[in-house]
Each structure stands twice: as C-alpha cells, then as structure tokens.
Amino acid sequence: MLTKSVAALAALLSLANAQSPTERTIPTLSPQVAAAPSLTPTILDPTAPNPQLCPGYKASSLINTTSGFTATLTLAGPACQAYGNDIEFLTLEVQYQTSSRLNVKIYPAYLAPGNQTRYILSPELVLAPTWDGKTGKGNSDLVLTWSNEPTFQFKVSRTGTGEEIFSTYGSVIVFEDQFLELRTSMVDVYGTYPWYQETRYNNTAAGGNTTAHGVYARNAHGQEWLLRNGSLTYRTIGGSFDLYFLSGQDDGGDGASSALETIGQFINGCVGLPAMQMYWTFGFHQCRWGYENISVMQSLVQNYRAANIPLEGVWNDIDIYTLYRDFTNDANTFPVDEMRAFVAQLHADGQHYVPIVDSNIYAPNPENASDAYAPFERAAALGTFIRDPTTGDFYFGDNWPGFSSWADWLVESSQAWWTSELMMWHNDTPFDGIWIDLSEPSSFCAGSCGNGRLDENPVHPPFLLPNDPLQANYNYPEGFNISNATEAASVTAASASQAAILSTTTLLPVPTTTTRGRTEPTPGVRNLNFPPYVLNSVLVGHSLLKGSVAPNATHNDASNTTEYELHNLFGYQISNATYHALLSVFPNKRPFTIGRGTFAGSGKTTAHWGGDNTSTWGSMFLSIAQALTFMMSGLPMFGADICGFSGNTDFDLCSRWMSMSAFFPFYRNHNVKASQADA
Numbered sequence: 180m181l182t183k184s185v186a187a188l189a190a191l192l193s194l195a196n197a198q199s200p201t202e203r204t205i206p207t208l209s210p211q212v213a214a215a216p217s218l219t220p221t222i223l224d225p226t227a228p229n230p231q232l233c234p235g236y237k238a239s240s241l242i243n244t245t246s247g248f249t250a251t252l253t254l255a256g257p258a259c260q261a262y263g264n265d266i267e268f269l270t271l272e273v274q275y276q277t278s279s280r281l282n283v284k285i286y287p288a289y290l291a292p293g294n295q296t297r298y299i300l301s302p303e304l305v306l307a308p309t310w311d312g313k314t315g316k317g318n319s320d321l322v323l324t325w326s327n328e329p330t331f332q333f334k335v336s337r338t339g340t341g342e343e344i345f346s347t348y349g350s351v352i353v354f355e356d357q358f359l360e361l362r363t364s365m366v367d368v369y370g371t372y373p374w375y376q377e378t379r380y381n382n383t384a385a386g387g388n389t390t391a392h393g394v395y396a397r398n399a400h401g402q403e404w405l406l407r408n409g410s411l412t413y414r415t416i417g418g419s420f421d422l423y424f425l426s427g428q429d430d431g432g433d434g435a436s437s438a439l440e441t442i443g444q445f446i447n448g449c450v451g452l453p454a455m456q457m458y459w460t461f462g463f464h465q466c467r468w469g470y471e472n473i474s475v476m477q478s479l480v481q482n483y484r485a486a487n488i489p490l491e492g493v494w495n496d497i498d499i500y501t502l503y504r505d506f507t508n509d510a511n512t513f514p515v516d517e518m519r520a521f522v523a524q525l526h527a528d529g530q531h532y533v534p535i536v537d538s539n540i541y542a543p544n545p546e547n548a549s550d551a552y553a554p555f556e557r558a559a560a561l562g563t564f565i566r567d568p569t570t571g572d573f574y575f576g577d578n579w580p581g582f583s584s585w586a587d588w589l590v591e592s593s594q595a596w597w598t599s600e601l602m603m604w605h606n607d608t609p610f611d612g613i614w615i616d617l618s619e620p621s622s623f624c625a626g627s628c629g630n631g632r633l634d635e636n637p638v639h640p641p642f643l644l645p646n647d648p649l650q651a652n653y654n655y656p657e658g659f660n661i662s663n664a665t666e667a668a669s670v671t672a673a674s675a676s677q678a679a680i681l682s683t684t685t686l687l688p689v690p691t692t693t694t695r696g697r698t699e700p701t702p703g704v705r706n707l708n709f710p711p712y713v714l715n716s717v718l719v720g721h722s723l724l725k726g727s728v729a730p731n732a733t734h735n736d737a738s739n740t741t742e743y744e745l746h747n748l749f750g751y752q753i754s755n756a757t758y759h760a761l762l763s764v765f766p767n768k769r770p771f772t773i774g775r776g777t778f779a780g781s782g783k784t785t786a787h788w789g790g791d792n793t794s795t796w797g798s799m800f801l802s803i804a805q806a807l808t809f810m811m812s813g814l815p816m817f818g819a820d821i822c823g824f825s826g827n828t829d830f831d832l833c834s835r836w837m838s839m840s841a842f843f844p845f846y847r848n849h850n851v852k853a854s855q856a857d858a
C-alpha cells in the first residue's frame with residue numbers, strides 16, 4: 180500500500196559511486212551550528228542550534244522535462260546534524276502541473292528499501308495533485324527561478340507581472356532524517372492543514388491590484404509554520420518537501436488573482452471537494468455528556484417541542500455504552516428495545532439520531548471469561564490493530580474503557596470489520612449518522628502501557644471524572660460576576676473551599692512524566708519518541724508521547740510504517756472508513772459523519788466540530804475564525820460546541836452563542852457532564 184518512490188535512483192547511484200560514501204565521516208553537532216542559537220523556537224530553547232547555519236545544497240545534473248525539470252541536490256559541506264542526520268543526496272523535481280499550479284518536490288535521492296528516513300506519502304493515502312498533460316514552463320501563470328550561489332535557493336514569481344510570491348533566497352534548505360526546514364520571505368492551526376493563502380493589498384492611486392496566491396506543503400509529519408516579521412519558516416520532522424504553488428489566477432487571461440480563486444485551486448486541485456451533506460444535518464442538534472437514560476432523552480425531546488424550538492437531531496455521548504465499549508448498549512439505562520422504540524419515534528416525528536463512536540477498542544481481560552468483547556476479538560482475528568514495536572503484539576494504550584487498541588487503517592480488512600460492526604450495531608441503535616471522537620488518536624497513558632496488564636482490565640481512567648467527589652466545576656463565563664453577581668459570589672466561595680480540601684488530599688497517584696527536552700542526533704539513528712527538534716505542541720513538556728498513541732507504534736504494512744509518520748492521518752483515515760461503512764449501512768444516502776482529528780482532504784468524507792472548547796466569550800469569538808479557516812481548507816461542514824463544552828455557561832453567553840451559531844453550517848449545542856446544563 181505504501182509505495183516509496185524510487186525515481187532518479189539510477190542517476191543517484193552513479194553519483195554515489197563517484198564519491199564514495201565511506202570517505203565521509205558523520206560528525207555530531209557541528210560546533211559552528213551549536214554556537215549560534217536559533218532565532219526561532221524549538222520551544223524557545225536558547226541553547227538550541229540554528230539550522231540556518233547548515234551548509235545547504237548545490238544543484239547539479241539538471242534534466243529538462245516536458246513539464247519542468249529535475250536535478251540532484253548535494254550537501255554543500257560537512258553534515259551539520261542540527262536536529263537529525265543530514266541526507267547527502269536529494270532529488271529536486273519541478274513540474275508545471277496546470278497553468279495555475281506549480282509543484283516543487285525535494286526528497287532523499289536514494290536510501291535502502293525500507294529505510295524509514297525516506298517516507299513519501301503515497302497518493303492512495305493523501306491525494307497527490309498531478310500534471311494535466313499539457314502545461315509546461317511556456318504556458319504557466321508561475322515561473323520558478325533558482326540559483327546555486329551561495330547554495331541552492333529558488334523563487335516562484337508570476338509570469339505576467341513578475342510578482343515574487345515565494346522565495347528561499349538568503350536562506351539554506353535543511354534536509355535531515357528528523358528535520359526539514361525552508362524559509363520564504365514574506366511581504367508583510369486538533370488537525371493539520373499544511374497550506375496558506377496570502378493576500379497582498381494594493382490600493383494605490385496608480386490603480387494597483389490586490390493579489391492573492393497559495394502554498395500547499397503536502398506532508399503529514401509534525402510541523403511548524405513560524406510566521407516572523409518578514410519571513411515564514413516551514414519546519415517538519417520528516418518526509419519530504421512537496422510544495423504546490425497556486426497562482427490564484429483564473430482562466431480569464433488578464434492576470435488578475437483572488438483569494439477565492441486560490442481557495443478553489445486548493446480545494447478542487449489539491450485535496451478534493453467536500454462531501455455533500457443530507458439536508459437535515461444543517462438543522463439544530465442537541466447533545467451533552469451526562470444524559471443518564473432514555474427517559475431523560477425523551478423529556479429533552481418533549482421540552483423542545485413544548486417550547487416550540489425546532490430540533491433536528493438528538494445526540495448521545497458515551498453514556499449509552501456498557502463500560503464505555505463501542506457498539507454496546509447499557510442494559511440498564513439504554514436497553515436495546517427502548518433504544519429502538521425511542522429512535523423509531525424520532526423518525527416518525529421527522530427527527531434524527533446520532534451517537535458517538537470512540538476511536539479506541541477495549542481489549543478484554545483474558546482472565547475473565549465474562550469480560551469477552553466481540554468487536555475486539557473479531558478485529559484481533561484479522562490482525563488489524565496497530566502494534567507495539569517492542570513486543571510485536573498489539574499496542575495497548577489507555578482510554579475510557581481501560582486498556583485498548585486502535586485499528587490499523589493500512590490493513591485492508593479493517594474496513595470490512597468496521598463496516599460490519601457498524602451494521603450490526605445499527606440493528607440495535609438505528610442511528611442516522613456517526614460521531615467519531617478521540618481520533619487524534621487519544622490515549623491516556625504513555626506508550627503501550629497495557630502490555631502484560633490486560634488482566635487488570637477494565638482499569639479506571641487515570642484521572643477523576645467530572646461527577647466524582649471534589650470535582651465540581653466552578654468555571655463560569657467572563658463577566659458572570661457582573662451578570663449574576665450573587666451567584667458568582669457563592670461560586671467563588673464554593674470553589675475556594677473545594678480547592679482548600681483538594682490541596683490536602685491525594686485522590687489519584689501522580690502520573691509519571693514522559694517529558695524530555697531536545698535530544699542530540701545520533702548518527703544513523705532516528706529517535707522517534709524524542710526527536711532532536713522539539714515541536715511547540717500544547718501538551719505538557721511538548722511531549723509526543725503524551726495524550727496519544729506513541730510515535731514508535733508500528734503499522735502492519737510492508738514497511739512497518741510508524742505513528743511518527745502516520746499520527747496526523749489517523750483521524751483522516753477513520754473518518755474515511757466510517758464514510759465508506761455508512762455507504763453500506765445506508766446505500767444511496769449521503770453519509771453523515773463528524774470527526775475530531777482531521778487532515779487536509781478530510782472534508783471529502785467528514786464534518787468537523789471544534790473539539791473541547793470552554794464556556795467563555797473567548798471560545799465563541801474564536802469559533803468564527805475556525806469556521807472560516809475550515810471552509811477555506813475544504814471542510815465547510817463545521818461548527819463549535821455551542822454555549823461551550825467545559826465549564827458552566829450562563830444566560831448571556833448561551834443565548835448569544837445560540838443566535839450566532841445559527842449562521843454556521845453545523846449547529847450543535849454540546850456540554851460536559853456535571854456542569855450547569857444548557858438544555
């Protein structure tokens with residue numbers, strides 16, 4: 180499934196022979212680089228090396244092609260080992276793909292088969308825009324020029340006006356096994372959408388035209404786009420440079436460019452058009468975590484009707500499940516017969532039902548015959564789970580139900596298993612769409628922590644739940660002390676008293692830390708869990724091991740690709756699998772699925788919500804920019820949890836937010852357990 184490109188192999192073999200690799204010794208961090216701290220973070224670490232002092236590359240062996248040219252890039256000095264092992268020989272491919280799209284690819288020229296240092300995203304996994312069969316340098320909106328002085332650098336300009344839209348001039352290209360960097364000068368981010376659209380305003384008296392263009396960097400590794408005064412630095416911890424320059428010019432031939440045209444070129448030409456949605460999905464939906472049973476659901480629906488508020492969809496969070504296990508029904512609170520009757524009534528009234536499905540699959544306790552869990556057993560029999568690289572067994576992380584596993588979507592049978600589980604569950608719980616959660620994918624421990632410990636299952640999540648003792652939530656929106664001063668005063672007192680008790684109590688063991696800062700590159704070795712370059716992620720200690728399946732967890736494809744390469748694609752893949760499963764559950768209907776983890780191109784299969792926000796005016800404000808950004812990125816079916824997910828909302832905020840979100844394509848009120856309910 181994952182093919183590694185071996186283009187230009189022959190050319191490079193001859194080069195490699197001409198200059199024996201054994202003549203080159205790989206130094207550790209070069210003193211020159213170590214001495215000059217980076218001007219841009221790795222996590223604002225003042226001792227971090229400056230990769231712009233690496234030697235860069237020289238281009239040679241240029242070959243003109245019908246659609247552009249190819250060349251070899253050779254490291255122009257000793258390896259600098261800034262945040263990884265320098266790759267000595269690279270292939271450059273420049274292709275004028277359509278009149279409005281220019282592609283620049285830079286990737287390791289030759290590495291032994293299976294060498295993970297060369298991870299090229301396959302077109303089956305992430306759409307790779309291609310040549311239209313007719314464009315060349317002569318009929319392109321854009322032109323690439325380059326220089327070898329002092330080292331390889333390139334710029335992309337408009338053919339018509341000469342406007343320079345991207346330029347690495349004045350900086351070096353860095354290409355190491357765990358670190359890639361390039362910098363462009365500029366005249367003036369749960370998911371990953373590696374592209375930007377730039378608008379340059381010009382309303383001078385001379386009748387200057389405002390211009391717009393875009394750049395898409397097709398790479399799914401962990402990455403940073405550091406926007407600084409006058410420059411943009413693009414850094415990623417692996418893969419290749421695969422840049423698509425979009426002219427933003429339409430076919431009119433007058434050279435005019437626009438933001439709208441650029442966005443169209445990204446969505447149409449690079450990632451694919453968004454999925455069409457069923458009409459009802461645009462209506463108002465009510466959800467919360469903490470609906471205790473079917474009667475509560477029935478009252479909810481009745482109350483909306485009594486208040487004459489249209490309610491299109493009713494949703495359930497993890498409350499419906501037995502012990503948080505996907506595809507089950509809690510026999511006491513959401514029994515199958517009542518579930519069927521409840522949804523049948525919704526359908527009779529023209530309403531719809533959407534339940535949650537979590538991304539983790541509970542791994543049952545092998546010592547306890549009554550703990551058997553068929554969805555796991557069926558997947559395990561097919562070998563469709565991600566693996567623990569240390570034992571070769573399945574990877575066992577931790578989530579709501581306890582130690583759990585995750586499907587490996589690179590295994591073809593995962594789809595058939597997923598479709599079949601959803602079809603069977605649909606008999607018990609006749610849903611109209613599926614909400615996929617925790618698809619980053621989320622894990623509550625570091626590494627394959629359930630390995631050898633499945634006999635402890637079902638373990639409790641390693642934190643207290645919102646309705647556990649001493650976990651009352653006293654957060655209210657900004658200004659609550661003004662809009663409801665009396666209540667705010669009593670909340671402040673209750674909050675202080677809970678904090679005082681908590682300060683003297685240890686409710687749970689303190690979790691062990693997985694934090695390690697920057698590591699030194701080791702010649703010939705990639706450090707997957709603690710790469711030399713520390714991405715400025717929001718997680719504690721910026722750890723890649725925190726909150727998700729470990730980077731060294733391994734897939735079942737021929738190259739044993741790891742989560743280091745695929746992490747950002749899990750959500751994209753499970754949404755795709757769910758979309759295809761729903762096509763089987765509801766033939767000839769537009770599938771409705773909404774997911775948390777997304778990547779460029781996710782809009783083809785899924786809707787998206789903003790994830791866990793807070794009941795604050797700030798979160799409401801942020802959701803406007805989020806919605807517009809997702810629309811620009813080809814995922815228009817977006818909405819944020821109305822009135823805020825965590826914390827308590829209040830009348831002022833919630834009424835404003837309900838009004839505002841009516842203008843969003845996806846319109847759902849959702850709320851954490853045990854806070855003041857919105858509905």
Ligand SMILES: *[C@@H]1O[C@H](CO)[C@@H](O)[C@H](O)[C@H]1NC(C)=O
Nearest residue numbers: 240241242243244247248316
């Ligand atoms: C490739 O084409 C360019 C013009 O676009 C020309 O200047 C150059 O000499 C050609 N190089 C080779 C190796 O043919």
Ligand SMILES: *[C@@H]1O[C@H](CO)[C@@H](O)[C@H](O)[C@H]1NC(C)=O
Nearest residue numbers: 303304305594752755756759
């Ligand atoms: C989406 O799922 C379909 C059906 O299983 C599969 O053929 C396709 O390769 C998947 N696409 C991606 C991008 O994973």
Ligand SMILES: *[C@@H]1O[C@H](CO)[C@@H](O)[C@H](O)[C@H]1NC(C)=O
Nearest residue numbers: 379381382383385386387388
């Ligand atoms: C704005 O347009 C004017 C008129 O064409 C031109 O002279 C000027 O260079 C433009 N300014 C920029 C910053 O592109």
Ligand SMILES: *[C@@H]1O[C@H](CO)[C@@H](O)[C@H](O)[C@H]1NC(C)=O
Nearest residue numbers: 365366367406407408409410
């Ligand atoms: C940004 O760079 C320009 C040109 O170098 C300089 O004049 C300006 O003061 C800088 N602005 C800030 C906020 O640093």
Ligand SMILES: *[C@@H]1O[C@H](CO)[C@@H](O)[C@H](O)[C@H]1NC(C)=O
Nearest residue numbers: 340385386387388433434435
């Ligand atoms: C502005 O764009 C129009 C076409 O959209 C073109 O005719 C005109 O020459 C442009 N003006 C400048 C100053 O580039």
Ligand SMILES: *[C@@H]1O[C@H](CO)[C@@H](O)[C@H](O)[C@H]1NC(C)=O
Nearest residue numbers: 470471472473474475511512
């Ligand atoms: C459902 O849950 C509510 C809220 O906890 C409770 O008051 C009610 O008794 C429950 N109903 C049934 C039938 O269990």
Ligand SMILES: *[C@@H]1O[C@H](CO)[C@@H](O)[C@H](O)[C@H]1NC(C)=O
Nearest residue numbers: 502544547548549550551637
């Ligand atoms: C075995 O598993 C069942 C179902 O999860 C559970 O109810 C029961 O308490 C477990 N037995 C023991 C001894 O843990």
Ligand SMILES: *[C@@H]1O[C@H](CO)[C@@H](O)[C@H](O)[C@H]1NC(C)=O
Nearest residue numbers: 568569625626627708729731
């Ligand atoms: C994978 O990562 C875990 C967690 O850091 C570590 O304990 C384990 O040794 C690693 N295994 C391999 C084979 O790298």
Ligand SMILES: *[C@@H]1O[C@H](CO)[C@@H](O)[C@H](O)[C@H]1NC(C)=O
Nearest residue numbers: 657658659660661662664667
């Ligand atoms: C309300 O709380 C804010 C934030 O804590 C504080 O700045 C403000 O002074 C308070 N206003 C009143 C009227 O107490």
Ligand SMILES: *[C@@H]1O[C@H](CO)[C@@H](O)[C@H](O)[C@H]1NC(C)=O
Nearest residue numbers: 662663666667829830831855
């Ligand atoms: C004040 O807050 C309390 C608790 O959240 C709520 O019950 C009450 O309705 C609020 N009063 C107003 C005027 O919003």
Ligand SMILES: *[C@@H]1O[C@H](CO)[C@@H](O)[C@H](O)[C@H]1NC(C)=O
Nearest residue numbers: 264290291294296702703704
């Ligand atoms: C992969 O290729 C790099 C660069 O040639 C080399 O340093 C490294 O040892 C190779 N790793 C493996 C596992 O072959």
Ligand SMILES: *[C@@H]1O[C@H](CO)[C@@H](O)[C@H](O)[C@H]1NC(C)=O
Nearest residue numbers: 292293294571736737738739
């Ligand atoms: C993948 O892992 C399997 C099982 O550990 C091993 O036999 C195989 O050689 C590995 N393949 C590659 C390309 O590393």
